Amino acid sequence: MTSLGSPVDSTNGELTAERLSLGVAARLARYLQVLTQAKKEGKETISSQELSDYTHVNSTQIRRDLSGFGKFGKRGVGYNVDSLVSQIRKILRTAGQHNIALLGAGRLGTAIASSEIFADHGFQIVAIFDADPSKVGSTVGGQTVRSMENLDQVVGEEEVVVGVIAVPNVAAQELADQLVAAGVKIIFNYSEALLQVPPEVTVHTSSPAVDLLYALYFYLT
Amino acid sequence: MTSLGSPVDSTNGELTAERLSLGVAARLARYLQVLTQAKKEGKETISSQELSDYTHVNSTQIRRDLSGFGKFGKRGVGYNVDSLVSQIRKILRTAGQHNIALLGAGRLGTAIASSEIFADHGFQIVAIFDADPSKVGSTVGGQTVRSMENLDQVVGEEEVVVGVIAVPNVAAQELADQLVAAGVKIIFNYSEALLQVPPEVTVHTSSPAVDLLYALYFYLT
DNA sequence: TAGATTGTTAATCGATTAACAATC
DNA sequence: TAGATTGTTAATCGATTAACAATC
Numbered sequence A, B: 001m002t003s004l005g006s007p008v009d010s011t012n013g014e015l016t017a018e019r020l021s022l023g024v025a026a027r028l029a030r031y032l033q034v035l036t037q038a039k040k041e042g043k044e045t046i047s048s049q050e051l052s053d054y055t056h057v058n059s060t061q062i063r064r065d066l067s068g069f070g071k072f073g074k075r076g077v078g079y080n081v082d083s084l085v086s087q088i089r090k091i092l093r094t095a096g097q098h099n100i101a102l103l104g105a106g107r108l109g110t111a112i113a114s115s116e117i118f119a120d121h122g123f124q125i126v127a128i129f130d131a132d133p134s135k136v137g138s139t140v141g142g143q144t145v146r147s148m149e150n151l152d153q154v155v156g157e158e159e160v161v162v163g164v165i166a167v168p169n170v171a172a173q174e175l176a177d178q179l180v181a182a183g184v185k186i187i188f189n190y191s192e193a194l195l196q197v198p199p200e201v202t203v204h205t206s207s208p209a210v211d212l213l214y215a216l217y218f219y220l221t
Numbered sequence C, D: 001t002a003g004a005t006t007g008t009t010a011a012t013c014g015a016t017t018a019a020c021a022a023t024c
Helices: A024-039 A050-055 A059-067 A081-091 A107-114 A148-157 A171-181 A208-220 B022-040 B047-057 B059-067 B081-090 B107-116 B147-157 B169-182 B208-221
Strands: A078-082 A098-103 A123-130 A144-149 A160-165 A186-189 A203-204 B078-080 B097-101 B123-130 B143-147 B162-166 B186-189 B201-207
Touching: A024 A050, A024 A081, A024 B208, A050 A059, A050 A078, A078 A081, A081 A123, A098 A148, A107 A123, A107 B107, A144 A148, A148 A160, A148 A171, A148 B022, A160 A171, A160 B208, A171 B186, A186 B078, A186 B208, A203 B208, A208 B022, A208 B162, A208 B186, A208 B201, B022 B047, B022 B059, B022 B081, B047 B059, B047 B078, B078 B081, B097 B107, B097 B147, B097 B169, B107 B123, B123 B147, B123 B162, B123 B169, B143 B147, B143 B186, B147 B162, B147 B169, B162 B169, B169 B186
Parallel strands: A098 A123, A098 A160, A123 A144, A160 A186, A186 A203, B097 B123, B097 B162, B123 B143, B162 B186, B186 B201
Antiparallel strands: none
């Protein structure tokens, strides 16, 4: 929606240090999601039109976004899925491994821990916490649930960059405060609570209903 | 990202039949999410700046979006939360009740059925289905889990407009096909599978990792 | 009144798209 | 070769934002 700087300039074939615009970064991340899944499903090449069908982004826009960073496609064929995944990861600088702490070992937390949605994109859940003493020590998604008291230590030692909050609304703010105190800079909020955080911390609130309202509007009109 | 038509024109104070642009509709839905929660938390008024803090949309943009439909705010005070919720619901034509069918009574399905994320926005889960006979008949989120065989009938009788798929990847396409056959036009996909559907059906795939990649990019740069 | 915040303008910038030559 | 699809141009349109008068 807003725009910080121009897309990366790569007239010399190399990535410059310039920041991507918000729109480009958001779209690249979406392409990456589809490509990652296409790869898992055994697809070797994909056309801009196919990518468009899955992402709802115009195919010209996709080619334009990609061609700004290099000539990744083959005319008449499309893009190699494998190589495009690597290229976009490089562009988004998220080629490495990033560590996540999951807060909440309830139904939602368990569902998240057991899924591959994060792992597929290089996010590793390195620790699961719960405030409920009866849950501490149990195993969820292959991990032992820890007590909240260990949060600070784990965030520091494991270099956790993202905290995922999967608890009821009433408990969310308290956990957000603890994450902030521990030094986490990105919070992914699965509760509906409006979280108060310092300006240097980014909160992303999951909002399936928003997407649904949006889809419904275009269905109804 | 793309744009279909101009924002609604309301020089006469009434909503015209014109479609909102994709961007405006998406932002209005986001405002609605925050407003709905703010209302639950007892907030009576909210300023464009506060809305901006929660949605990451520029405050001028917010005032501009809203002023296109009427003068909803009070200078020096802000917007009345209650009345703004009603106004946006009217603009998005989602003031009514809409029925959802949930497919999958596993961990994720149970978490969704037990939460209020959909109910808060007028979406009612009217039926839960599972292909596993051992789950059929059990109670999840106050509802009895039904057999997939009843899908067609329920969709027709209950006027289901949205199908939510909360099953493992391998089962997702089969369920999408059944939803399409039953006449559902909007599918909310919590699996990672790339779903094939006819053009008149809209698929929205949940993608927390995409949002995370995006947030991470701006954190890293 | 004084302070705060809306509603609106005007200017800029980026996003979007059709179209098509290039080329695999 | 013939068909398909990329890469790129050029033109348009919408989004974004600072700034500020209006006004609660």
